[in-house]
Amino acid sequence: MQELVTISTLNGVLYGMLLFLMASGLTLIFSMMGVLNFAHASFYMLGAFFGFQIGQIVGFWPAFIIAPVLVGGIGALVERYALRHVHRHGPVAELLFTFGLAFIIEELVQMVWGKGPADYRVPASLDYPAFTIFSTNYPAYKMFELLTAVAIFVVLFVVLKRTRIGLIIQASITHAPMVAMLGHNVPRVFMLVFGVGTGLAAVAGVIAGPALVTQSNMAAALGPILFVVVVVGGLGSLAGAFVASLLIGLVQTFAVSVNLSVADVLGRIGVAPPTGGALFDVWNVTVAEIAPIMPYLLLVLILILRPTGLMGTREH
Amino acid sequence: MPARRGAGSPGAAAAFAGLAAPWIALALLFTVLPMIFASGSALTMLSLMGIMIVFALSYNMLLGETGLLSFGHAVYYGLGGFLTVHAMNTVIHDHLPVPLPLMPVVGAFGGLLFGVIFGAVSTRRAGTAFAMISLGLGELVASSSLILRGFFGGEEGVTTNRTKLLRVFGLNFAPQIEVYYLIAAWCLLAMLAMYALRRTPFGRMCNAVRENAERAQFVGYNPTMVRFIAFSLAGLFAGVAGALAAINFELVNSASVGAEQSGVVLLAAYIGGVGNFIGPVIGAVLVTWLRVMLSDLTDVWQLYFGLLFIGVVVFAPNGIAGLVMRHEPLWQARAYGAMLRLALAYLIALGPALLLLAGLIVVIEMSYHLSVKASEGPTISVFHLTLDTTSVWPWLGTAVLVVGGYLLFRRTWPIVDAAWHNALVAAQGAGKAK
Numbered sequence: 120m121q122e123l124v125t126i127s128t129l130n131g132v133l134y135g136m137l138l139f140l141m142a143s144g145l146t147l148i149f150s151m152m153g154v155l156n157f158a159h160a161s162f163y164m165l166g167a168f169f170g171f172q173i174g175q176i177v178g179f180w181p182a183f184i185i186a187p188v189l190v191g192g193i194g195a196l197v198e199r200y201a202l203r204h205v206h207r208h209g210p211v212a213e214l215l216f217t218f219g220l221a222f223i224i225e226e227l228v229q230m231v232w233g234k235g236p237a238d239y240r241v242p243a244s245l246d247y248p249a250f251t252i253f254s255t256n257y258p259a260y261k262m263f264e265l266l267t268a269v270a271i272f273v274v275l276f277v278v279l280k281r282t283r284i285g286l287i288i289q290a291s292i293t294h295a296p297m298v299a300m301l302g303h304n305v306p307r308v309f310m311l312v313f314g315v316g317t318g319l320a321a322v323a324g325v326i327a328g329p330a331l332v333t334q335s336n337m338a339a340a341l342g343p344i345l346f347v348v349v350v351v352g353g354l355g356s357l358a359g360a361f362v363a364s365l366l367i368g369l370v371q372t373f374a375v376s377v378n379l380s381v382a383d384v385l386g387r388i389g390v391a392p393p394t395g396g397a398l399f400d401v402w403n404v405t406v407a408e409i410a411p412i413m414p415y416l417l418l419v420l421i422l423i424l425r426p427t428g429l430m431g432t433r434e435h
Numbered sequence: 436m437p438a439r440r441g442a443g444s445p446g447a448a449a450a451f452a453g454l455a456a457p458w459i460a461l462a463l464l465f466t467v468l469p470m471i472f473a474s475g476s477a478l479t480m481l482s483l484m485g486i487m488i489v490f491a492l493s494y495n496m497l498l499g500e501t502g503l504l505s506f507g508h509a510v511y512y513g514l515g516g517f518l519t520v521h522a523m524n525t526v527i528h529d530h531l532p533v534p535l536p537l538m539p540v541v542g543a544f545g546g547l548l549f550g551v552i553f554g555a556v557s558t559r560r561a562g563t564a565f566a567m568i569s570l571g572l573g574e575l576v577a578s579s580s581l582i583l584r585g586f587f588g589g590e591e592g593v594t595t596n597r598t599k600l601l602r603v604f605g606l607n608f609a610p611q612i613e614v615y616y617l618i619a620a621w622c623l624l625a626m627l628a629m630y631a632l633r634r635t636p637f638g639r640m641c642n643a644v645r646e647n648a649e650r651a652q653f654v655g656y657n658p659t660m661v662r663f664i665a666f667s668l669a670g671l672f673a674g675v676a677g678a679l680a681a682i683n684f685e686l687v688n689s690a691s692v693g694a695e696q697s698g699v700v701l702l703a704a705y706i707g708g709v710g711n712f713i714g715p716v717i718g719a720v721l722v723t724w725l726r727v728m729l730s731d732l733t734d735v736w737q738l739y740f741g742l743l744f745i746g747v748v749v750f751a752p753n754g755i756a757g758l759v760m761r762h763e764p765l766w767q768a769r770a771y772g773a774m775l776r777l778a779l780a781y782l783i784a785l786g787p788a789l790l791l792l793a794g795l796i797v798v799i800e801m802s803y804h805l806s807v808k809a810s811e812g813p814t815i816s817v818f819h820l821t822l823d824t825t826s827v828w829p830w831l832g833t834a835v836l837v838v839g840g841y842l843l844f845r846r847t848w849p850i851v852d853a854a855w856h857n858a859l860v861a862a863q864g865a866g867k868a869k
Contacts, residue, residue, distance in 0.1 A: 155563050201749065208752040211504055214566060215705060218506075219745040222698070226738040231806050339694070343574040346567040354564055400583040408582055415575035419556055422568060426559040 122253035135368025136268035140323040142360040144316030157217035160342035161224035166321025167328035171239040179242035191318025198313035229335045239333040353431025374410035465619040478611045485618040491703045491715035493672035499709035501665040502645030504566045507573025511546040513692030515674025516681040518545030523595040534603040539678040546674015554666035580689035592688025708754025773861035780854035787843035794836030
């Protein structure tokens with residue numbers, strides 16, 4: 120039991136960190152430019168595939184640096200040449216553009232790498248158990264993932280709060296026209312933030328690729344969960360995204376190990392479940408079976424109890 | 436004081452005839468179409484188009500009328516379909532005296548029910564948050580469809596037999612032509628209802644909430660309530676479309692509630708144009724036709740779809756209907772000469788555009804062949820030409836086509852601009868002359 124809780128906590132925190140790596144970029148882009156980048160999970164997928172392909176040529180470690188930079192560059196180009204053009208047609212057009220972009224990126228990835236999984240492996244230098252807890256070996260690669268995510272957050276925090284460019288970015292989020300009048304190149308700042316945001320998603324892809332499956336449906340699988348994180352945390356709130364990512368990571372990881380169903384719980388009190396009909400499934404489905412849809416149930420719960428999200432501000 | 440027009444006066448009758456004429460023409464068109472396109476595949480395509488028209492129009496109630504962008508509208512389509520198949524199976528099993536043409540009412544009820552349930556939760560937020568919520572709810576229902584096997588039938592879905600219901604007028608709805616007429620009748624009914632709804636005060640308040648929700652509040656309407664009702668009604672009509680699909684295919688499965696189906700209706704409504712009533716109809720017809728035709732021609736038809744969608748978003752955000760409506764001032768002013776010159780300018784611009792398009796298509800097909808199908812040999816057949824993808828000449832040729840086509844196309848833009856300018860001036864002049 121203790122082993123299960125410890126391992127699940129570690130895995131849950133890790134999954135939450137990966138989610139936050141992507142959600143932070145998404146929140147930054149949203150706060151700054153008002154556009155929710157539907158293609159964010161697609162950049163995550165591109166990071167994984169670029170990491171895989173470049174890794175085949177030069178090895179894991181150079182690919183770990185090159186792939187996110189490449190994807191971030193693509194993101195910056197998308198912002199500069201396409202998103203800026205669509206901006207004047209309104210927020211719906213921007214969101215639909217990123218939706219179409221996600222669609223196209225998935226098709227292109229399928230075209231180049233096919234529909235099956237890519238053989239993206241953990242590098243040999245990290246393929247050993249880091250430590251042993253209660254008789255389970257915890258892989259070093261997962262510790263590497265955790266440490267990378269934490270390191271990136273520290274760097275992000277330091278850059279945002281302690282450097283000049285971070286100051287300009289923070290100001291541009293709330294007072295873009297004023298910052299422009301003070302002489303800063305605000306469009307270039309937007310391009311930089313978009314590029315860095317997508318680069319962060321790509322880093323998540325490069326490190327998660329070997330651990331989870333690297334396949335052309337990665338984006339479609341993770342995308343909705345990412346948006347649930349952002350809505351549950353509150354649109355535009357970085358702290359909310361952090362809390363929501365950890366919450367969803369932990370809930371989903373713990374749920375997979377729980378084998379109870381409503382019938383079990385009520386059975387202990389003595390209530391008999393219905394034997395047939397549509398409700399039969401609802402009574403007998405176990406928590407482990409509904410683990411994949413836990414985030415969406417959480418979304419519905421938050422919407423009923425606190426519609427603006429955990430740390431969201433009121434709608435403007 | 437002007438005398439009020441009585442209901443029986445000739446003026447009111449003429450006005451009514453003017454209103455009813457397009458609908459009568461449409462009914463005649465629906466009746467005559469299968470006589471022109473009589474083959475089996477054409478009938479199937481017409482039936483699919485009918486279903487998609489109802490679905491896309493219901494989506495437009497959300498996006499075009501109320502400004503609510505939903506990524507999970509297929510939920511109400513699919514759930515309406517599921518309720519309909521279960522109802523049909525119950526009717527067949529218990530020998531109830533319910534004929535098939537009444538079954539879409541079950542779909543409507545199902546769509547309304549789930550629209551109310553999910554709408555109560557979804558419409559608390561608007562804008563981007565609403566879009567994400569609709570996505571989350573869509574995923575919730577799509578994933579639940581594999582868990583709740585009793586209702587959703589697991590991976591195989593739920594099947595039924597439309598010929599086993601009570602026969603009316605000797606029709607058992609086995610042949611596709613009878614199903615087509617059923618779909619066409621319901622499509623016409625739904626179109627009429629949605630058009631009428633648009634013109635009620637409620638419809639106008641939806642438009643007001645879309646434009647400026649805060650101002651609508653000051654007028655005295657609760658935007659959340661308006662959105663909720665619009666959402667439920669959109670669910671109702673989506674349920675009708677789902678029921679028609681259930682009758683047509685005799686099968687409903689988890690794909691009917693899935694993200695892909697939601698994406699298709701979004702594409703159809705948006706490409707057609709969400710600002711007009713006729714836009715989603717155009718979009719539905721076009722997208723259905725493309726989905727059937729393109730998938731026969733090429734394997735990467737989804738990529739072309741995505742590119743078409745992005746093209747519309749970037750260059751023509753009001754869709755095809757929007758592009759056509761841009762010419763309305765010219766038509767109103769009856770500046771026919773100027774319009775002809777404009778059409779000529781369009782034709783001149785069309786040539787290089789087609790070259791550019793052809794080049795891009797060849798590049799995409801060749802790249803696809805090289806990356807995925809290299810094992811099938813180096814040659815592909817595009818536009819009835821056989822090309823060797825491993826040799827450098829086809830690539831050079833397409834590069835010339837793409838770059839040359841683009842440069843020539845750019846050269847024609849000032850011509851089109853000048854023609855537009857002249858046309859607008861002529862339209863203004865003709866307007867003043869009246």
